């Protein structure tokens with residue numbers, strides 16, 4: 001049984017068929033990558049999985065559960081986290097505070113107990129801190145723990161955003177263009193983090209990415225979209241050599 005399955009997935013914005021009958025299956029523990037020219041529908045698929053958008057047609061199944069209609073706030077609790085193309089962090093808060101926000105979906109204490117700071121709340125707080133420290137160590141962010149996001153270089157912010165998503169303890173992580181805005185060295189580091197997330201943490205990765213070097217290094221399967229439809233599918237090498245893919249990228 002596949003870990004994640006999209007069947008006949010479609011969304012139309014007026015006359016624009018942003019995603020138009022797409023099928024794919026992700027195996028547990030792999031890195032599955034979606035590539036395609038600008039406007040192909042890649043981010044829209046992430047927005048469908050995050051339930052920011054309602055699909056016009058089709059179904060999505062995650063770990064045996066139909067998630068096509070679950071409310072957006074339930075997605076993180078089910079074990080799906082994401083990062084964004086344009087980093088979405090609290091600029092005036094520290095790295096530690098931003099990572100603690102990632103623990104929010106695991107808060108089961110009630111407001112009144114929180115106000116009274118009951119032992120159960122204290123215990124949960126300690127557990128959240130421990131998880132956050134684990135992620136700080138995993139991503140080598142110790143040096144930046146107390147730094148405000150606004151004072152950090154872009155490359156570090158990207159890693160913090162990855163960290164925030166990891167703090168939700170996802171089973172599936174969606175990475176929207178993890179290398180965008182990064183230089184060559186930072187992109188290489190990002191490829192190591194993605195590999196570690198997959199291999200050491202056992203988290204399944206679904207990635208949208210333009211950098212074919214990074215795609216080839218970390219992906220197990222690659223889906224190529226064009227105008228909302230599947231153009232090709234296979235290993236990174238297969239799709240890069242596919243004449244249809246080359247044509248879509250370079251034009252006729």
Ligand SMILES: Nc1ncnc2c1ncn2[C@@H]1O[C@H](COP(=O)(O)OP(=O)(O)OP(=O)(O)O)[C@@H](O)[C@H]1O
Pocket residue numbers: 013016017018036037038039040041042043044045
């Ligand atoms: N909320 C929306 N309303 C109307 N059209 C939209 C909306 N979201 C996406 N689209 C359209 O859907 C198509 C796919 O957009 P999408 O952002 O998914 O492409 P993409 O493959 O992620 O592109 P890029 O590589 O440039 O990020 C585009 O034509 C876009 O204009």
